[in-house]
Amino acid sequence: MMKTSMNLMDKIVSLAKRRGFIYPGSEIYGGLTGFWDYGPLGTELKANIKRLWWNDMVYKRSDVVGIDAAIIMNPEVWKASGHLEAFTDPLIECKICHQRVRADNIEVKIDHEKTHKNKKIEWTQKKSFNLMTEVFLGVTQPKQKAYLRGEITQGVFVNFRNITDSTRIKIPFGIAQIGKAFRNEITPGNFSFRSREFEQMELEYFVAPDQKEAEKIFEFWKKERVEWYKTLGIKTENIRLRDHEPDERAHYALAATDIEYKSPFGWKEFEGIHNRSDWDLGRHKLTYKDPETQKEYTPWVIETSGGVDRATLFFLLDAYHEEGERVILKLHPHLAPFKAAVFPLLANKEDLVRSARDIYQSLSKHYYIAWDARGNIGKRYFSQDEIGTPFCITVDYDTLKNDTVTVRDRDTTKQERIKKDKLKDFFDNALHFN
Numbered sequence: 112m113m114k115t116s117m118n119l120m121d122k123i124v125s126l127a128k129r130r131g132f133i134y135p136g137s138e139i140y141g142g143l144t145g146f147w148d149y150g151p152l153g154t155e156l157k158a159n160i161k162r163l164w165w166n167d168m169v170y171k172r173s174d175v176v177g178i179d180a181a182i183i184m185n186p187e188v189w190k191a192s193g194h195l196e197a198f199t200d201p202l203i204e205c206k207i208c209h210q211r212v213r214a215d216n217i218e219v220k221i222d223h224e225k226t227h228k229n230k231k232i233e234w235t236q237k238k239s240f241n242l243m244t245e246v247f248l249g250v251t252q253p254k255q256k257a258y259l260r261g262e263i264t265q266g267v268f269v270n271f272r273n274i275t276d277s278t279r280i281k282i283p284f285g286i287a288q289i290g291k292a293f294r295n296e297i298t299p300g301n302f303s304f305r306s307r308e309f310e311q312m313e314l315e316y317f318v319a320p321d322q323k324e325a326e327k328i329f330e331f332w333k334k335e336r337v338e339w340y341k342t343l344g345i346k347t348e349n350i351r352l353r354d355h356e357p358d359e360r361a362h363y364a365l366a367a368t369d370i371e372y373k374s375p376f377g378w379k380e381f382e383g384i385h386n387r388s389d390w391d392l393g394r395h396k397l398t399y400k401d402p403e404t405q406k407e408y409t410p411w412v413i414e415t416s417g418g419v420d421r422a423t424l425f426f427l428l429d430a431y432h433e434e435g436e437r438v439i440l441k442l443h444p445h446l447a448p449f450k451a452a453v454f455p456l457l458a459n460k461e462d463l464v465r466s467a468r469d470i471y472q473s474l475s476k477h478y479y480i481a482w483d484a485r486g487n488i489g490k491r492y493f494s495q496d497e498i499g500t501p502f503c504i505t506v507d508y509d510t511l512k513n514d515t516v517t518v519r520d521r522d523t524t525k526q527e528r529i530k531k532d533k534l535k536d537f538f539d540n541a542l543h544f545n
């Protein structure tokens with residue numbers, strides 16, 4: 112069982128590199144632990160995740176607005192938020208080779224111990240290790256020390272007053288943001304799952320300071336967010352909610368539940384739902400005046416904090432299928448990098464190529480479409496299945512006679528003949544973009 116699961120991870124890592132989803136960062140210089148680069152298809156998949164999230168969290172809700180805050184902020188922000196003091200992981204060091212690992216990561220500890228066969232291993236006492244990444248600004252010495260944000264959240268809180276002053280939004284309301292965060296992780300690993308640079312997609316939802324109301328909103332977002340992943344194809348048996356134990360919660364959280372995925376390396380968090388109460392606004396000394404009652408108070412915050420990179424990895428893992436020699440990424444069509452591929456039956460027949468090119472160009476105005484004229488049709492199907500393209504359109508000799516093309520479905524492999532001028536309608540309908 113474990114063997115199959117580990118194979119799956121290896122297969123995904125290899126497919127991701129081979130087909131241009133995810134590459135090791137700065138690979139030609141030997142890479143850099145904890146950094147990954149997204150290739151042409153990975154960039155599309157990630158962009159689709161972010162766009163769909165924004166559509167659902169901002170555009171479809173009248174109570175949410177967006178923000179895009181700077182990555183580097185005044186270091187006072189991190190002092191106030193508690194991150195300089197409490198944003199830590201427990202670290203232990205191997206006394207033989209001085210390798211450091213997270214004290215709570217039993218698997219990594221055991222793996223490390225195996226590298227010192229026949230030797231008695233001793234670990235140092237646990238130490239707290241701060242995850243914030245330091246940067247130095249300016250040209251004159253001493254340079255100003257600042258931090259790359261360890262979570263995107265604080266950019267929302269420090270702009271709370273700007274947002275309430277510059278929009279007409281009233282409590283209860285949310286502020287959404289997508290952006291990069293950086294953590295000096297002790298043990299990055301499991302491919303892109305734990306990186307030192309990653310993207311988060313977060314909603315901070317502000318409510319009146321009322322425990323019952325906050326609990327209601329907390330429950331609402333738990334359900335909503337799990338449904339979101341399921342609607343985009345994550346299998347029910349591979350996703351679950353897990354409440355944090357009191358000693359597991361981050362320094363700001365009154366209550367916390369993780370959305371976890373059943374990955375080849377166990378159930379792992381890819382989104383956290385947190386009740387941050389009035390911790391953050393309180394620390395930044397920000398309040399809200401109810402426009403009707405004129406009552407001033409510190410709002411509470413319910414947060415949904417998802418990782419774009421972890422979601423990308425889990426969507427890839429969940430979509431991976433093999434049927435004999437055939438590899439199919441059964442990505443939801445909304446997530447698939449290409450929505451369709453267009454082929455001329457033969458690459459050396461000018462009229463077939465011209466007709467296929469016309470179709471490619473007209474559909475490309477609406478959807479991201481692949482073009483392939485290499486090898487035979489079977490190989491082209493194989494290649495598109497492996498990257499999750501939901502449909503393949505082939506222009507053949509019948510196209511020249513009666514203006515129809517074949518459209519082949521990735522999941523059923525069934526083909527149907529469709530009139531060229533009905534293709535746009537067909538895709539609007541099949542991809543549910545209407």
Ligand code: ATP
Pocket residue numbers: 262294296303304305306307308309310311380381382383416417418419420421422
């Ligand atoms: P973990 O316990 O795995 O370190 P966390 O509880 O510290 O995660 P949060 O601070 O709640 O994570 O961050 C919210 C989300 O940001 C996570 O659910 C995850 O998707 C993403 N995230 C956090 N750390 C990383 C990382 N090192 N690499 C990739 N994504 C991350």
